[in-house]
Amino acid sequence: MPSALPPRVVTTDQFPAYRDDETPSATPSGDLWDLSNNEISLPPLPQVLSILRSESGRAHLYPDPRAQCLVDALSEHFPVDRGSILVGPGSAGVLQQLLLTLCGPGDEVIYAKPCFDAYPLLVATSAARGVPVPLTATGEHDLHAMRARVGTDTRVIILCSPHNPTGTSLTPSDLRDFLVGLPPGVITILDQAYAEFDEGADPRDLGLFHAHGDVVVLRTFSKAHGLAGLRVGYAVAPPALVARARKTAIPFSVTRGAERAAIASLREQDTLRQRMAYVRGQRASLFRHLSDAGLAPLPSRGNFLWIPLGAGSERFAEESARVGVKVRAYPGQGVRVTVGSEEAHRLLISAARDFSRAAT
Template sequence: MTHTTYAERGTLADLTAYRAEESARAGSGPRAAHDLSSNELALPPLPSVLAGVQSELPRLGRYPDPTARELTEAVAGHLRVAPDQVAVGPGSAGVLQQILLALCGPGDEVVYAWPGFDAYPLLVAVAGATSVTVPLTGSGHHDLDALAARVTGRTKVVILCSPHNPTGTVIERERLHAFLRSLPEHVVTVLDEAYVEFERCGDPPGLPDVLRPAGRTVVLRTFSKAYGLAGLRVGYAAGPREVMATVRKTAIPFGVTRLAEHAAILSLGNGAELRGRLASVAAARSELALRLRELGLPVLPSQANFLWLPIPSHAASFGRAAAAAGVRVRAVQGQGVRVSVGAPEAHDMLLAALGQWARGMRF
């Protein structure tokens, strides 16, 4: 048998496929009754969206519009920007991949806080660039001074995430604007706002304010979280025309499906329904945080649909206790645990297991 030798890109050598290890472990044991590890919404898509997408089902045999023109125009109208300031793609992770491929290459660096969204290292490596990570502060916030200090002539992109994944903390706007103004002109900042609707208790129309004073900022958003369309994979970015023009060149052909485009357009027009569900998520988040604290666990204040427990020495043990009870959480070894806000029965199962686990623990 002949073995083929190939050259793997160096930036990928020490990485595995996204969540590959978790998938392998999940396949070797019983399936979790509740998954609180991926920040999925516990509710279905908006009722009006579910009803509206039915009309698209007979057309699934046809390719979607490769430019997703109707969605691009709808997002532009929602943000009150021009369509050429918008790029859409398969979820915010897909659009971020487009951005990094468009702006980065071998020898370039991408700076971001850590812990963070666990796809960041892989997406940077796929672009051929190098990740430069900066630890969060003790309170789970971005250390903006430390991030700025790591920016060099090789830095092409800085990624900020607010509300932050996994801590749920928010970058205060004045500090954000000051940070953006301090960056050199060759750096593009990507502000990942995947969870912004939870912070604002809705998705108000209008231009994201960070696009006004800083001409090198891209805002990244998704329909996966607040709108409950994670299974359809659709997100968007808004930013300078010249950046968005390049980002659109790196898009996967037909990357936004017809069904996803239609559902996203319908979602943008249902603010009242969205606000109602966000209020219910906020209430469930507050109750879950209270009950976890009653067990003696530290919980950071969150503006997203998840909670972060800074328990670096007990993260793995917490994850095992939850899994034994049939609940999957996101345990980051040596950092902490992220728990998504889910259904009441999922919270009850998790807390029942943790009640026994937490006895005698010191956090």
């Protein structure tokens, strides 16, 4: 029987659904420490838990479709004009809105490879063509190669800093040099989902956005703020782009509880700094112990470490799962490990020692 589906405009057939090809890891006891998702190991703030309890009784009501209170809070936090704030269900949801607005058939989106798993699929759903550019041997954006790939069909360049999965960070001077001379109308989306973990950067600094009319800054409450399960992200973008992108939003995509929790977290900047200091300390300890165990993780500015294991990546992930720790393997390239609890680290380091001994 012939298919009832119309001819496809969006070419997603070559991609699996997000993380759809993963198989769950299991241990004999059934216990598993998940260090594969870059979630923060600290619990939500007490204010957030209180908000969620109070909102549970109003789950039958729709939220504000504009999430205007959150827009106002972000506008005051940075500060920028309210018309420059676009909110949505996580930074991935906001990125989808932007790509749907900016791209169409025949357009190109340039990004580094390896990258956040959702980039290729989000680009494809906008009917654009992804142009992945390999990272350098040290896990950094190859800005020279990315610039060389810019052509007449280029509409968007995505730069992720700190980079997922390697944890490397672009310097302000490198970014400025890259942006100067790009063709007019080519939008650079600076994905800063992990900005708060970068001790060398000020998360409130929007200098590049103010200096360049074709720059979008993409952020999330999922990582440093610990609201991954609530799905709140935002972008700071030119007002004309924000006005257009809002039309692509799924109605009511930011729930009332998520909006209120994000506002509460945004106001706790002193607590956020303390939590970031803790995560950085755990990151430094894990880096040191993995190095001592015979591996060679890259220095990281995110809440994760990248171990360039090449052909041994999947084997290390299997060894980690055997002792009860799930990590994220990029076959043939490396392994990404989230900074987690001390107990999870202890098990992971044991697996690293066993892996190194087996390799010698």
